[in-house]
Amino acid sequence: MPRALKVDGVSKSYGGKHAVNAITFEVKSGELYALLGPNGAGKTTTLRMIAGLLNADAGQISVFDVDARKDPLAAKRLIAWLPDEPLLYDKLTAWEYLEFVAGLWGVDTAEARNRAEHLLKILGLWDNRNDRCETFSRGMKQKAVLAGALIHEPKLLMLDEPLTGLDAAASRLVKDMIRQRVDQGAAVILTTHILDVAERMADRIGIIKDGKLLTEGSLKDLQSHAGAQGQSLEDVFLSLTASSPAIAAPQAAAQ
């Protein structure tokens, strides 16, 4: 499988504090990579740098061999970024929103309409397509944003907490859609605090803390790195990231 994303020694500081510190990882096409970490670990900053919303202080980012720092527009054509807070226009209808996002990525109008109809129907928003987004629930907004992220058929999909606010059925639907994209050859980077989801969905997992990538690999790789064979991802994650003895101790005892 071709390499979809290469992040090589990327750093970002704010006022002398490292938000991301020389982070390096790769994601292949047809792979779902879960980037996990405690709050403030640097996950969102990393995704924002890949999406071209932040300039990295150092390092290289290439998306399907396009240097994202030298040619950001070419890289952005291949990427969709779904932030944790839905980027929606309250005053647009769901249909207008999708039409607008498709236009931003230069999707042919007729094709955009077909895709919008398809996505809205799959996500159960077809009947609400002419309603303004301000009338949507949190889950409906999240689904509309997901449709926006998929409408230009990105090769690299970055999802920051995509299941926030979704009910069980919608959550299942979104997970299936993500898996389907991966099976079709797209690369997906996912951040989530729901570790069960990462454990069941991810092909590989990266754990980041204080801006540094602590470890990455399959669940087995992580278990062996943490010396916690047979443990759940949650146990592995806590033993690797816990700074509080109160949290780390039960993990050690379990091992």
Next chain:
Amino acid sequence: MSKVEAKSKSLSGKPGGIRWLMGHELRLFWRRGKMNPRSGVILVGLMLGIWSLASFFVFAKAGPMIPPPPFEDGPAHGLVLSAINIVIAFMGSVMISGAILAAVEAIYTRNDLDLLLSTPISAWRILVVRSSAIAIGGMPLYAGLLGPPLLWMAIFSSPRWLSAIIFLPTLAFAATGIALMIVTALFRLIGPRNTRVLAQILSALAGAAVFLSFQYFNVSSRDDGPMTPEQTAALIAALNIDPHVWWLFPARAFTGDIPATLLWIATTAVIFPLGVFVFSRSFVADAAAAAAMGQKERVADARIAAVRGGVMSSVVRKELRLLLRDPLLLSQIGLQLLYFLPLGFVLLRPGTNFQLTPAAFAPALTLLAGALAGSLIWITASAEDAPDLISSAPVRTQAVDRAKLIAAVAPVLTLMALPLIALSVRDPWAGAWTTAGVVINALSAALIGIWRRTQSSRKDFVRRRQSGSLITSLGKALVGIGLTAAAGAGAYGLPWLALIPVIIALAVLGALYKPTPQFAAAS
């Protein structure tokens, strides 16, 4: 698909192009607010119609007396052009004020800019469109205000007044360019944390500066009553302004002078792109720096480390902290103080028949105290961020309300303390009446705010008057005016006269009383 196509109108232009993006911006602009678009159009049309009719009657009579452009002959025309320059400066300063806030919001909240900047469209194009939208967004108001008078002046004075219609959009673009440069410069000089505060203060000052200067000039430069022809001639001769002096070129462009118009358009054509260029070059870095503000590690503060109990102290402390940490609110409240300055100009006006006495401060300070307390109580009571949290807490609602009232009134009394002490030392009688007026009016305004609260959001502070009922607004005004009049009458040595407005104010205050619903079980 047919239903979809029938209901939603696609943007025109090539997707991702300037025209297409601008169409998107304008669509959002027209859809802002909660009013039904059709009702909005009817309301705007109605207001425009009334304004057009009113201005027609004024200009049908005054138009023939207004000297027609061009203004090229001597100091009298120089004075006319100077007056037009002042009007332009006023409009420009208000436009800069709005554009500063819009640019700061773009950096700090970013909103949809995250989505737009993650697309394969150049950041330059996106920011040109966004900046143009900032400029265009301010135009309808000015077009509506100035359009009808200019039309009547074109009919009843000279068609050359119509050239002002070309002038307005260019002024909006120039003001936006200047605002973008101001915001970028602030970021470079004082950093993200202070820029937001200072930009909001600058915005308030920019909006008020010319208005206040004009008011100062208006009340301090001449005696009471209209100027006689001799006085006017003397003023023109004393000022001796050459209408061809270079700095009057905006006014000449406003009145249709072709070379001045070309010069003005050329100036605007440089200022706006320069502003966007400067802004866009540093936008990504500035937005990142602004986003990083929240990541600053909090240093343990001994003052807040200890948890101090008690409903009263907890609520008061929370309200004061939130107030002090919201620079936008502070600047808006500060603006109220600024707009009271013309009153100061009147009181301090030298060499007129009006005798400045300590008693003159009684109505002014009473009115100001009521206005400030009314604003603060709206923030603490109506704009409570977590009303459900407060309601679900095991405390009496009245106790919380008392704390909110103190949080609203205490800053006002602190602010007023110094002038009240100075006044009391100079004239104890006037000082006592003023102190009573200040305290009672501040408390009344706060009580009305508690009784008649309507749940809102802090960001609606500027539009807060629209959220309450008309009766409440009228009642508030009556109580404020009554207490102000009473304080004034008392301070001027007419205590019996003060009784009437006091009785009216108290009666209205009683009528506005509404018991607070009890959410939690009394403990």
